[in-house]
Amino acid sequence: MTTPVPQGKAPRRWLTRLSAISDMFAFPLRTSHYVELVNPLWTTHRMHARVVDVWDETRDARTVTLKPGANWRLHRPGQHIRVGIPVDGRHYTRTYTISSPPERDDGCFTITVKKIDGGRLSHHIVRNLKVGDFIPVGLPQGEFYLPDASPVQPLFITAGSGITPAMSMVRSLIAQERLPDTVHIHYAPHEFDTIFGRELRRLDQEQAHYHLHEVHTRQAPEDQNHFTEAQLERLCPDWRERDCYACGPPALLAALERTWDAAGLTQRLHIERFRADFAPIPDDAVGGRVRFADSDLDVDADGETNLLRVAEDAGLNPPHGCRMGICHTCNTTLTAGCVRDLRSGDFINEPGAIVQVCVCAAAGDCELAL
Numbered sequence: 001m002t003t004p005v006p007q008g009k010a011p012r013r014w015l016t017r018l019s020a021i022s023d024m025f026a027f028p029l030r031t032s033h034y035v036e037l038v039n040p041l042w043t044t045h046r047m048h049a050r051v052v053d054v055w056d057e058t059r060d061a062r063t064v065t066l067k068p069g070a071n072w073r074l075h076r077p078g079q080h081i082r083v084g085i086p087v088d089g090r091h092y093t094r095t096y097t098i099s100s101p102p103e104r105d106d107g108c109f110t111i112t113v114k115k116i117d118g119g120r121l122s123h124h125i126v127r128n129l130k131v132g133d134f135i136p137v138g139l140p141q142g143e144f145y146l147p148d149a150s151p152v153q154p155l156f157i158t159a160g161s162g163i164t165p166a167m168s169m170v171r172s173l174i175a176q177e178r179l180p181d182t183v184h185i186h187y188a189p190h191e192f193d194t195i196f197g198r199e200l201r202r203l204d205q206e207q208a209h210y211h212l213h214e215v216h217t218r219q220a221p222e223d224q225n226h227f228t229e230a231q232l233e234r235l236c237p238d239w240r241e242r243d244c245y246a247c248g249p250p251a252l253l254a255a256l257e258r259t260w261d262a263a264g265l266t267q268r269l270h271i272e273r274f275r276a277d278f279a280p281i282p283d284d285a286v287g288g289r290v291r292f293a294d295s296d297l298d299v300d301a302d303g304e305t306n307l308l309r310v311a312e313d314a315g316l317n318p319p320h321g322c323r324m325g326i327c328h329t330c331n332t333t334l335t336a337g338c339v340r341d342l343r344s345g346d347f348i349n350e351p352g353a354i355v356q357v358c359v360c361a362a363a364g365d366c367e368l369a370l
């Protein structure tokens with residue numbers, strides 16, 4: 001007796017076989033490498049996306065609409081992707097949150113990128129990326145998203161480009177017509193440079209369940225231009241009953257953690273960081289001579305610039321991902337000397353220790369297996 005083949009499986013199996021046969025002729029590459037030359041979206045060995053639209057949200061933030069290629073999977077609102085782009089002959093990788101809801105029916109998604117000072121990739125995306133470009137992307141990932149079931153009453157607290165995951169969540173809940181009673185406190189320098197400002201204000205007008213409070217940090221009086229518990233009580237008196245989803249700079253997130261911890265409500269605070277939380281640089285921090293042993297390169301570094309940046313500025317292209325101490329893609333071995341973990345301020349000086357170069361700086365002379 002033969003087992004029935006589920007519909008759709010047979011053609012896929014044939015495609016897999018066909019691809020295996022053509023791969024034999026394409027060796028040492030794969031057929032997918034040649035397909036990439038025709039249309040990068042058809043490749044299977046790595047994923048690309050095509051830029052189909054760019055839209056300037058503010059003078060230094062841009063939304064890029066991307067059409068992903070084969071093997072893409074839908075994101076959950078709040079998740080992020082890795083984007084890798086060659087700039088000036090070197091390949092840079094960054095993580096950006098998806099700002100669109102998964103309910104789009106054109107198969108596209110958007111990322112919204114703010115240009116940061118000295119940020120090579122954000123500068124390239126905001127200033128140079130154009131419709132028709134192809135960029136390598138990773139699959140959506142991350143744990144920062146709303147639960148599927150149990151309707152929660154969200155409180156979003158966001159600042160600057162930290163609004164992107166919340167925007168994806170709000171847009172998705174509206175698209176599903178199940179937006180619960182939602183309070184959103186958003187911090188931006190001015191009204192005119194608020195990312196998604198017009199859309200947020202329109203939602204506040206049109207959606208009965210969506211309540212927006214904007215704090216313009218360079219326009220508000222000094223005692224009201226940053227997060228305080230008193231401000232929270234005023235803007236959202238029932239915050240203790242809500243699940244808070246927050247994304248923004250380290251100082252804001254640290255203040256939220258203190259407030260929710262003190263209230264014994266740590267479980268109700270969900271945080272997404274887009275920058276590592278660095279300890280203050282001590283006054284007596286010193287750098288040193290850094291040797292990248294595998295590259296046979298010596299450079300001088302100060303005591304506060306992360307060693308990934310030091311390596312890149314010296315012309316190296318070390319593997320990296322998040323640049324904030326999460327993914328461990330940049331791990332390397334300390335072979336001699338001392339480095340300082342910029343998050344904790346702790347020294348690492350044992351030969352053989354693993355160093356995350358994106359969050360460590362030189363603390364005297366040191367040698368890395370890079």
Ligand code: FES
Nearest residue numbers: 321322323328358
């Ligand atoms: S790049 Fe992700 S941990 Fe360093």
